[in-house]
Amino acid sequence: MIKSIANRVAVMENGKVVEEGDVYDIFANPKEEITKKFINSSSSLSNITKLIENKTIIPRDSKLVKLTFTRDSVGSATISKISREYNVDVNIMLANVDVVNADALGGIIASIEGNKDDIQDAINYLHASNVKVEVIHNA
Known part of the structure; x- marks a missing residue:
């Protein structure tokens, strides 16, 4: 709800403001652990933990x-580019797009398979393309 009605947000922990700013910026790049937990809990992408624990996704x-x-x-x-140019397979497990103050904020949980160096090159390309990459599991 806050994503659609507010322009600015403050995150409090133990009665103190720990993070504040533009709603889009906070949701796109949370800095504090409590903010990350809150944002993850409001996203369907957090279901990946359950899927891994239940061995639905291995x-x-x-x-x-x-x-x-x-x-x-x-x-x-x-995603198409990294598959073609870096010879990796990308399997999208979960995806979500939110609209925050009329701007899109997308999230994907995916496995990237291939040669170790090709995977790293693909991740480097993602970073260079302004895609935030967080490794959840490294097999």
Whole structure:
């Protein structure tokens, strides 16, 4: 709800403001651990933990990553590009797009499979394309 009605947000912990700023910036790049936990709890992407624990998803011979696409990276064919140019297979497990103050904020949980160096080159390309990459599991 806050994503659609507010322009600014403050995050409090133990009665003190620990993080504040533009709603989009806070959701796209949370800095404090409590903010990260709050944002993860409000996203369907957090279901990946349950899927791994229940062995519904068993990452083998791949990197399981969380990709965050902000207004600077959403809308480009980044996943297709890394598959073609870096010879990696990308398997999208979960995906979500939020609209925060009329801007898209996308998230993908995916496994990237292939040669170790090709995977790293693909991740480097994602970083260079303004995609935030968080490795969840490294097989």
